[in-house]
Amino acid sequence: MKLAIVVPGGMDRTGEYRVIPVFLALIARLARHHEVHVFVLHQEPLPATWSLLGATVHNIGNGWTRLRAIAALRAEHRVAPFAVIQAIFSGSCSLIAVAAAKLLRLPSLVHIAGGELVALHAIDYGGRRRWKGRLREAVVLRATDAVSAASAPIVDTLALLGIPARRIPLGVDLTAWPPLAPRRRAAPRARLMHVASLNQVKDQTTLLRALAALRDAGVDFAMDIVGVDTLQGRMHGLALQLGLEAHVRFLGFRTQRELRPLIAAADLLVMSSVHEAGPLVLLEAAVAGVPTVGTAVGHIAEWSPSAAIAVEVGDWVGLAAAIQRVLVDEALRCRLAEAAQHRALAEDADYTARTFEALYRELLARRGGSA
Known part of the structure; x- marks a missing residue:
């Protein structure tokens, strides 16, 4: 499959600074078996492209970001067609992914990974603080083909909004974090x-x-x-x-x-x-x-x-x-x-990648496509 994944950031070319580790773990695993293109909105101020963990990263940069991201998705689709387009985080990422998928007649997925569904006015945080954000989420999350979220409380919140969602935790890369057996405390402090x-x-x-x-x-x-x-x-x-x-x-x-x-x-x-x-x-x-x-x-x-x-x-x-x-x-x-x-x-990083891959295949099967 050729996959498009839209993220806000966390894909720095160093692979170490200004990164989101679960993004890297997921991308690396998907890239072992698929052609993966990551469209990152604001990693760097100017447009650029680089390779990371077997994937191609397309940095969109500042200025008319949404329109240029959709154009970049369409341009790469013309090179060779995508199978699915996924957003990790809603908000601008999901708007871009779902709009591009509709234009290209592809299935889309949105993964809720942050504060997209909350309105915490006291600290000016959350995607539902203003009517534009509430409208965007209402439209986009109903227009996409599948919605997922990392934990049960977020799935429950989506259900209250009338949006069915699957729980897919973003798991740990066990090659980077080798398991250590739980142990008793070594010191009084x-x-x-x-x-x-x-x-x-x-x-x-x-x-x-x-x-x-x-x-x-x-x-x-x-x-x-x-x-x-x-x-x-x-x-x-x-x-x-x-x-x-x-x-x-x-x-x-x-x-x-x-x-x-x-x-x-x-x-x-x-x-x-x-x-x-x-x-x-x-x-x-x-x-x-x-x-x-x-x-x-x-x-x-x-x-x-x-x-x-x-x-x-x-x-x-x-x-x-x-x-x-x-x-x-x-x-x-x-x-x-x-x-x-x-x-x-x-529910480690391998589990996360397998679960998303199964969801991609399910969406393609619904449309009569193939992986």
């Missing part, structure tokens, strides 16, 4: 980990307030926070204000190669997001034998209580209590780690 860009969606304010409560409860811990700071130092300031300088380190951006040993050395991953379709780091931590406590979003919500512990969004008191509960009950922590790893290994 708990090693905690948080991996996310510092922004309002990831809600590190709740995280830091939970850590202050944890310290006040007499729990001995050290927290490493990995992620790009988009809040101009506000979280560093809050950590100082809360007196957490002896407990928290802000490590900034880390590549996947640098992140792996940090997660492997942790006892617990802690997430505080107000919204997630995933998050991927929960899956990576699970593969590394590390369980997760976090807010009830995405995989954390669907895995709780057997393979993760979830609390209400914004509940820093509950988050602190949940962390303490897991840290004082080593048998519970190990059970969570084992159950989480079982789930993550069953």
Whole structure:
């Protein structure tokens, strides 16, 4: 099959910086058996083309991006026809993919991977905050041939909107993240980990307030926070204000190669997001034998209580209590780690690629086409 995949970014030519690891894992696996063309909207400001992991990446660049992306899809289709066009993320990606597919009379798929379905006005986040976004999603998600999403809560949200969807997690590349057996804590001081860009969606304010409560409860811990700071130092300031300088380190951006040993050395991953379709780091931590406590979003919500512990969004008191509960009950922590790893290994990057390939073939069969 010749496949077209439309993504917003995450496909840098270095393959290491400014990338989305699950995108790379999926593209690499599809490219083993198919001709894959990735149309990335804003990786670089100017149009360009490069090869990455066996696929051809077409960077659209700034200025009239949607129209030029549709034109680029049509031009590559004239070289040799695509079988299907897929968008990973809705919004502009799905609009481009579905419009091009309609023009070329091809099947299309849309995978919901972020905040396309939410309207969080307090932090100015989500694809449904304005009427244009709501209208676009209503039209595009009903015009496409199939909709998928990474986790059950997103599938449930789509069902409430009257849109049937399939759950297809974006799994971990086990060649990049070799599984590590869950293990007992090695030291009295708990090693905690948080991996996310510092922004309002990831809600590190709740995280830091939970850590202050944890310290006040007499729990001995050290927290490493990995992620790009988009809040101009506000979280560093809050950590100082809360007196957490002896407990928290802000490590900034880390590549996947640098992140792996940090997660492997942790006892617990802690997430505080107000919204997630995933998050991927929960899956990576699970593969590394590390369980997760976090807010009830995405995989954390669907895995709780057997393979993760979830609390209400914004509940820093509950988050602190949940962390303490897991840290004082080593048998519970190990059970969570084992159950989480079982789930993550069953739905790894190979599973994701196979599931999408089966969906492509199903859509082609519906139209009487061939793979």
